[in-house]
Amino acid sequence: MRRKVDEFMEKHGLGVGDLVRVVKREGDERITFEGLVMPPYELSPGETLTIKLDNGYNIGILIDAIEDIEILERAKEAPKMEFKEVLPRKEGLPSVTILGTGGTIASRIDYKTGAVHAAFTAEELAKAVPEIFDIANITPKLLFNIMSEDMKPEYWKRIAHETAKALNSGEDGVVIAHGTDTMGYTAAALSFMLKNLTKPIALVGSQRSSDRPSSDAAMNLICATRMAVSDVAEVMVVMHGETSDTYCLAHRGTKVRKMHTSRRDTFRSINDVPIAKVWPEGKIEYLRDDYRKRSEGEVEVDDRFEERVAILKIYPGVTSELLEFLVDKGYKGIVLEGTGLGHTPNDMIPAIERAVENGVAICMTSQCLYGRVNLNVYSTGRRLLKAGVIPCEDMLPETAYVKLGWVLGHTDDLEEVRRMMLTNYAGEITPYTRFDTFLR
């Protein structure tokens, strides 16, 4: 049986991508929506027409409640352009590889084609964001196309190897297009897995899909490309610095976190100052001078990673059951998101002692996110220290989790684990507490 939505679209001559005005009946009221027609969701019963609003969100409108629909503008046919998969190189420009991994930034094509997987070719990029081709010779490569909530350590490894391959084959920098949900985790993973970094790596995403006027995709991609040809030989996240289209911030990959579900300036450096402000026109204002500088030499990949690692959040009423279960299951490391300065209920401490006796690394971070764990202030903290907990300084819980997996990929000796966790490999530990970075 044909679905209502398919019949409705046929009857009104609607095409995917058309801009429409829909009048919906709600009781005695009439509500008007404007937006782009989205392809009907494959598994849906087809009772609704889905419209992508200007704010980037989709709404489903019951076909039976639609009183009127008007096509304001037909979906534009992409103009045919005559260039090859890799555009002719311009003399004198640096070279940047853009690796696609999926996410909203790659979702532009979705509803135009109705396909689930976004394409990612030089041609499409050139149409979407022509500005980047004036900054560098761009080589796009679609590694895979997943929503970033499906990201896993094995994908981190693939991204690390592809990034190193590009840099070691002469590229001046790499941009990684990535969904925003877990971009911070991937940035941390690459920060540890890529050693002897001599060139920039800029992760970039968008909070609004790139087909909308309000999208942040183009400016973010331009700024990320600027950072990819900059002097900074670090793993960065480059995203909007404020809600309007003024500048982006380049955050250190180990200190950055997604702090808002939907704002464009969602990514924030926690407990540290971003590396730079970058404007799409090309200006870069460095906010610190202790970043790693571009240099010569091969980038190395060290992707040994122990996947039997978990994050456990602490809260009133938490029991030792989850911790004990993980130990029984053979987990090698657990990052606790403690309260305050890094605490658990005192009645969890015996289970923590047993975990450590069983060779499981227990690391402490704070669910406050801002600040630094300190297990010397209160007696609970001192008991946790005595039980063998490793206090992770001012590391983000997410970064501590990624780092612990990486550290345990190298050793399972708890003293060595402790030493490595407290060694600052990629700026993940701010040596002194900065009070000027709170809620910035």
Add this chain to the structure above:
Amino acid sequence: MRRKVDEFMEKHGLGVGDLVRVVKREGDERITFEGLVMPPYELSPGETLTIKLDNGYNIGILIDAIEDIEILERAKEAPKMEFKEVLPRKEGLPSVTILGTGGTIASRIDYKTGAVHAAFTAEELAKAVPEIFDIANITPKLLFNIMSEDMKPEYWKRIAHETAKALNSGEDGVVIAHGTDTMGYTAAALSFMLKNLTKPIALVGSQRSSDRPSSDAAMNLICATRMAVSDVAEVMVVMHGETSDTYCLAHRGTKVRKMHTSRRDTFRSINDVPIAKVWPEGKIEYLRDDYRKRSEGEVEVDDRFEERVAILKIYPGVTSELLEFLVDKGYKGIVLEGTGLGHTPNDMIPAIERAVENGVAICMTSQCLYGRVNLNVYSTGRRLLKAGVIPCEDMLPETAYVKLGWVLGHTDDLEEVRRMMLTNYAGEITPYTRFDTFLR
């Protein structure tokens, strides 16, 4: 055998609470510390002298590394004051009960007496913070004295009953002194457990113990007492609004979170505007007018609470194991701290479906903290919705956890759980997304 620290203190005539200057040898360097002598930690081997620095932190200095020590000021003997446990009531002042539950704010007495449990009498309060006796007739009551990391649902119930008892016996407001680690959770719990609120309840704590000049305890307690006699019939957290001693913020109990391990202005309203700014001198500036107003009537306690509830954080590499374990263990509800708009990896969805089929309530919040979950934007979200996940709007994960325990104390019918979780009982859901509250 006597410990080194005991011998050292005897030899130098040091008393607990004395202000000292210590010169410590570190290699060729000499470092000088000033602070108060703390009682030697009972279980310690006694190799160190513990000094409470001006910033509120304790440091342990190896006795063997102490090169010089000078007593700058003797611990003051508390002046004897002749008043009874409850001070004579002043005519015309409102009445406030201060319930003590423990935490840093009650830690003042600790090192003076060497006792583990802080005393909490009118006399001690009057000595510490005489200002509050000009605001109200104060009745102090020490309920218990625990570090707030040891807080549990059963204690929430006791606090709720004692609070209601005080209010229903004619008190004009209640102040609850509480450790800061889990104050936000307790504030949320009281917000749900206390019904028909007609008078103010102000939770208060401190980030520096009250014996130090830099302590925030006195000002916080004064501001909390001011809010306890105010017009606001809600559960509030009253803590420093900025690092300096200017004003406090009164936060709604369901929207507040500890956001910094050690700053005095650590408590922040998330996704909402605080109820008021309050100055110790008495001025109150309301930041909104939609708060619940003081009125007449008995406060009721509804403390039914299902303790088999947990928070699970989502991250790349998380497996379904923990979720399945909790379901097997008979947990009735799980709050997921999803990524972004409220996502899990797609390969967790079958386990979530089975949990829901087994009658377990699965609620979605966002680890971004700021913003609002929206499971309609991406296909992963729509699959989660279809699996039966309850999207918790802009609720904090911590508040959703407390609320879910309270809701499941009333029903285990999943449709009713969903209805109650999406009903706004105590301001835990902000009806529309405010973009002006990000990182404030």
